Amino acid sequence: xxxxxxxxxxxxxxxxxxxxxxxxxxxxxxxxxxxxxxxxxxxxxxxxxxxxxxxxxxxxxxxxxxxxxxxxxxxxxxxxxxxxxxxxxxxxxxxxxxxxxxxxxxxxxxxxxxxxxxxxxxxxxxxxxxxxxxxxxxxxxxxxxxxxxxxxxxxxxxxxxxxxxxxxxxxxxxxxxxxxxxxxxxxxxxxxxxxxxxxxxxxxxxxxxxxxxxxxxxxxxxxxxxxxxxxxxxxxxxxxxxxxxxxxxxxxxxxxxxxxxxxxxxxxxxxxxxxxxxxxxxxxxxxxxxxxxxxxxxxxxxxxxxxxxxxxxxxxx
Amino acid sequence: xxxxxxxxxxxxxxxxxxxxxxxxxxxxxxxxxxxxxxxxxxxxxxxxxxxxxxxxxxxxxxxxxxxxxxxxxxxxxxxxxxxxxxxxxxxxxxxxxxxxxxxxxxxxxxxxxxxxxxxxxxxxxxxxxxxxxxxxxxxxxxxxxxxxxxxxxxxxxxxxxxxxxxxxxxxxxxxxxxxxxxxxxxxxxxxxxxxxxxxxxxxxxxxxxxxxxxxxxxxxxxxxxxxxxxxxxxxxxxxxxxxxxxxxxxxxxxxxxxxxxxxxxxxxxxxxxxxxxxxxxxxxxxxxxxxxxxxxxxxxxxxxxxxxxxxx
Numbered sequence: 001x002x003x004x005x006x007x008x009x010x011x012x013x014x015x016x017x018x019x020x021x022x023x024x025x026x027x028x029x030x031x032x033x034x035x036x037x038x039x040x041x042x043x044x045x046x047x048x049x050x051x052x053x054x055x056x057x058x059x060x061x062x063x064x065x066x067x068x069x070x071x072x073x074x075x076x077x078x079x080x081x082x083x084x085x086x087x088x089x090x091x092x093x094x095x096x097x098x099x100x101x102x103x104x105x106x107x108x109x110x111x112x113x114x115x116x117x118x119x120x121x122x123x124x125x126x127x128x129x130x131x132x133x134x135x136x137x138x139x140x141x142x143x144x145x146x147x148x149x150x151x152x153x154x155x156x157x158x159x160x161x162x163x164x165x166x167x168x169x170x171x172x173x174x175x176x177x178x179x180x181x182x183x184x185x186x187x188x189x190x191x192x193x194x195x196x197x198x199x200x201x202x203x204x205x206x207x208x209x210x211x212x213x214x215x216x217x218x219x220x221x222x223x224x225x226x227x228x229x230x231x232x233x234x235x236x237x238x239x240x241x242x243x244x245x246x247x248x249x250x251x252x253x254x255x256x257x258x259x260x261x262x263x264x265x266x267x268x269x270x271x272x273x274x275x276x277x278x279x280x281x282x283x284x285x286x287x288x289x290x291x292x293x294x295x296x297x298x299x300x301x302x303x304x305x306x307x308x309x310x311x312x313x314x315x316x317x
Numbered sequence: 318x319x320x321x322x323x324x325x326x327x328x329x330x331x332x333x334x335x336x337x338x339x340x341x342x343x344x345x346x347x348x349x350x351x352x353x354x355x356x357x358x359x360x361x362x363x364x365x366x367x368x369x370x371x372x373x374x375x376x377x378x379x380x381x382x383x384x385x386x387x388x389x390x391x392x393x394x395x396x397x398x399x400x401x402x403x404x405x406x407x408x409x410x411x412x413x414x415x416x417x418x419x420x421x422x423x424x425x426x427x428x429x430x431x432x433x434x435x436x437x438x439x440x441x442x443x444x445x446x447x448x449x450x451x452x453x454x455x456x457x458x459x460x461x462x463x464x465x466x467x468x469x470x471x472x473x474x475x476x477x478x479x480x481x482x483x484x485x486x487x488x489x490x491x492x493x494x495x496x497x498x499x500x501x502x503x504x505x506x507x508x509x510x511x512x513x514x515x516x517x518x519x520x521x522x523x524x525x526x527x528x529x530x531x532x533x534x535x536x537x538x539x540x541x542x543x544x545x546x547x548x549x550x551x552x553x554x555x556x557x558x559x560x561x562x563x564x565x566x567x568x569x570x571x572x573x574x575x576x577x578x579x580x581x582x583x584x585x586x587x588x589x590x591x592x593x594x595x596x597x598x599x600x601x602x603x604x605x606x607x608x609x610x611x612x613x614x615x616x617x618x619x620x621x622x623x624x625x626x627x628x629x
Contacts, residue, residue, distance in 0.1 A: 028521055035523050036418055042410030043419070046497065047431050049490050053442060056449030114345030122342060135349050140609065142551030144580045145360070145602050148587050152595055153359045179352040186349070212335040233437065240439025242554035243580070247587050267441050267554070274444075274558045280453065288558075292445040296438065303437035 057296055060289035067283050073290060079253035079269075081287045082278065088287065090294060092253035096263035097295075100174045100245055101238040103259060107178025108238075109231055112185025116227075119186065120193035121215040132187070139183040147247025150176040155248065162260055168250030171259035176248065177238055184234040192226020193219050225313035229306040236302035240295065242267040266295045360606070364599030372600055376566040377582065381593035386601055388565040389582035392481070393550050393608070395569055396578055399485035400492065400549050405542055407489075408496030409531075412538075415497070416504040417526055436494045444558025447487030452477055452559055482572040484556045491555060492545040499541020503534040536623035543616040547609045553580035579605045 065073070068088045076089015115135070119128050155172040159165050196219050204214045220227065250262030251272055264272070270288045278284045375385025419425040477483050507530050515525040556578060563585050565577040577585075579601060586598035 032521060032523055036414075039410045039414035039418060042407045043414040043428050045407055046411060046435060046493060047428055049446070049493070050431050050435060052450055053438065053446045056446055057442070060449060111345045111348050114342045115349060118342035118346050122339060123346075131346060131350070134353065135346075138349060138353055140547065140551075140613065141356070142553070142580055142605060142609070144551075144553050144583050144587070145356070145606070148583065148595075148598055148602060149356050149359060151587060152363065152599075153355070179349065182349045182352075210331050210335045212338045213331065216338075236437060237439075240441065242439065242441045243584060246554075247584065267439065270441055270445070271554060271557050274448075274560065275563070289445060289449070292442055296442050299437060299439055299442075300434070303434055306437075307433070 053296065057289055057293045060286055061293040064283065064286035064290040068290075077255050079264075081284050082273075082276070086284075088290075090266075090291065092255045093264060093266045093269055093291060094294075095255050095257070096170065096249070096253065097239055097265040097267070099170045099257060099259060099263060100177060100249055100265055101235055103171060103174025104177035104181060104238040105231070105235050107175055108181045108185050108234055111178070112182045112230070112234070113189055113227065115182065115186040116189035116193060117215050117220070120190045121211065121219060132190075135183045135186060138180060139187075141180075143180070143241060143243040144247065146176050146180050147173075147244045150244060150248035165260040166250070166262045168248060168252075168262040169260055170249050170263045173245050173249035174259065177241060177244055180241075180244070181234045181237055184237060185230045188230030188233065189223070189227045192223035192230070195226070196222045222315055225310050225315070228313070229310045232302050232306040232309065236299045236306070239302070240267065240299050242271060246271045266291050270295075357606075360599050360602050363596055364601075364603045367596045367600035368603060372597075373604070377564060377585075381591065381597055384586075384594075384597055386579065386582050386604065388568060389577050389579045389601070390604070391568040392565070392576035392578040393605075395481050395572075395576060396485055396488065397546050397550050399481060399572060400488045401542060401546055403485055403489035404493055404496050404545065405538075408493055408542075408545075409500050409538060411493075411497045412500030412504055413526060413530075416501050417522070417530065432494050432497060436498075439554075440491055440552050441554040441558055443487055443491045444555030446490065447483060447555060447559040451483040451486055477573075479560050479562055479575045480573045481569055481576045483559055484561060484576065484578075485572070487555050487559055488549040488552065491552065492549045495545040495548060496538075496542055499544070500534070500538045503537025503541065504530060506537065507533050536619050540616045540620050540623075543612050543619070547612045550578070551580055551605065551609065553578070553584050556581060557584075579608075 073088055073090050075091065076087060077091050078087040078089045079092045080087045119132060123131065150172045151167075154176055155165075155167060155169065158169075158172055158175075159167075162171075165171070200218055200222060201214050204218045209217070245265045246268040249265060249268060251264050251268065252262040253264040253269065254261060256263065269291055273285070273288050371383075372385045373390065374387055375383065376388050377386065378384040415425070415428065419428075511529050511533070512525050515529045520528065561581055562575045562577050563581060565575060567574075569576045583598050583601040583605065586594045586601060
């Protein structure tokens with residue numbers, strides 16, 4: 001009873017107008033603190049995601065490495081985790097991953113860079129405004145669609161050229177992946193070239209350089225850090241790409257450099273095992289965390305390298 | 318010493334190289350565009366004959382002629398709604414913090430570096446995160462509760478990895494960096510003078526954010542959210558890793574139900590050896606692309622309307 005009377009008095013009693021104002025202020029101060037912490041927690045979730053990724057991958061990979069030595073894992077050349085006799089050498093998966101990514105890079109880097117040069121240095125504004133978003137559609141197409149395209153369109157054509165090629169092969173997946181990552185290279189490279197100041201170009205023109213000389217000898221070197229970073233990020237994307245290679249590149253872990261053969265990438269292996277009937281918690285199941293850890297470290301290293309290149313070699317004008 | 322005629326000869330040569338290179342660059346652009354056109358054409362040619370009302374309204378079947386993608390379509394819509402419900406509050410909250418509150422210190426620095434790095438993590442790795450956290454951890458937690466709560470709960474939660482909620486949480490983490498980035502850009506475009514005007518009228522910080530910053534940032538935030546969702550519903554790898562079902566003949570009715578999704582159904586059809594299922598896959602791709610395209614068109618419309626508004 002007394003407490004209710006007290007609150008009544010505080011709310012509108014003899015103290016006049018001051019208490020309500022005072023009260024509102026105090027609750028506002030608490031409120032703003034709470035809000036700030038809630039928002040901070042939201043921002044922290046992204047950091048917790050990284051911590052979660054590292055912890056969950058590495059802790060389960062650790063239980064795998066109790067059974068299989070890291071050295072055997074990293075240097076072994078036979079990958080047969082489900083078949084007897086079991087063998088856990090990851091090199092065939094790494095080789096398959098790098099083979100596909102290499103083919104994709106061979107397609108996407110020159111084409112993407114040329115596209116960027118054309119858009120930044122040659123194309124009139126109107127063309128650029130149409131071509132750029134059109135190419136970016138390529139980046140928005142789900143990767144299962146590319147897998148379908150590689151398997152049902154590109155592979156039959158390639159089979160006409162190489163009759164002894166297998167249905168699932170690294171070449172078809174790599175070529176299509178190359179097309180898929182063109183916009184990554186071209187957008188980032190073009191951004192870097194557009195950022196090169198007009199005055200540098202004008203100076204070169206004034207010295208009598210032709211347009212391609214300005215493009216290749218002035219603009220490209222000046223934008224090199226951004227271009228190299230776009231290359232690195234695109235390759236990192238190719239290494240982590242999953243559905244396309246699962247559908248089109250095959251499921252045969254093989255240490256080979258022959259793009260006409262069926263291979264298996266690290267990502268495709270993870271999908272294959274996830275779809276299978278291997279019980280959770282078994283040694284066979286933990287292989288996906290060991291492979292996942294390696295994949296994560298590879299892409300992380302490339303992404304960090306990309307950021308470092310931008311930071312270290314950026315020309316500021 | 319170079320004479321004028323030598324120079325002219327050389328200049329003609331240089332210009333010829335320039336012309337050749339121009340066509341090299343141009344054809345590079347065409348490779349990308351032709352690639353896109355051929356891709357779409359191939360899918361249309363293969364898929365259109367399979368499109369029909371029953372394809373949209375039937376469940377998948379072992380017989381290609383009777384198969385439809387109703388369950389996958391329903392799953393994808395569920396995923397889109399749940400993922401948005403999880404990502405938007407967190408993403409916008411994080412963006413507000415980073416733009417309006419964050420002091421310049423090492424914690425903020427870590428958050429920034431971390432965000433740009435997360436965007437480069439392969440989607441399958443998010444799937445492994447979901448597998449470890451949402452499936453194995455939650456599965457374990459409820460295994461203990463089993464004796465107390467009864468058989469029913471046990472049955473539901475051991476399959477947590479196969480539920481819509483687990484998939485939506487995984488996808489939410491995957492697209493969170495995209496939503497945060499878009500929201501930050503939207504918040505940054507709100508002119509400082511608007512904030513100062515509100516402060517001058519006596520508003521406190523949160524009132525300024527809620528009453529001034531957010532209303533003018535909402536179109537940009539929505540655009541970013543739509544684009545993030547179109548990324549999320551195209552992903553198959555992470556939901557395969559956490560254990561989504563591949564063959565589903567029911568429509569999920571709660572977030573704790575099993576599900577399948579369009580990209581997964583397409584993957585399932587592509588991986589079958591029979592020719593007919595390839596056609597089904599193409600038809601499924603058409604449906605998925607139509608959804609993605611209309612989402613993107615919606616995002617562009619929103620952006621345009623928003624731009625007109627600021628011109629007023």
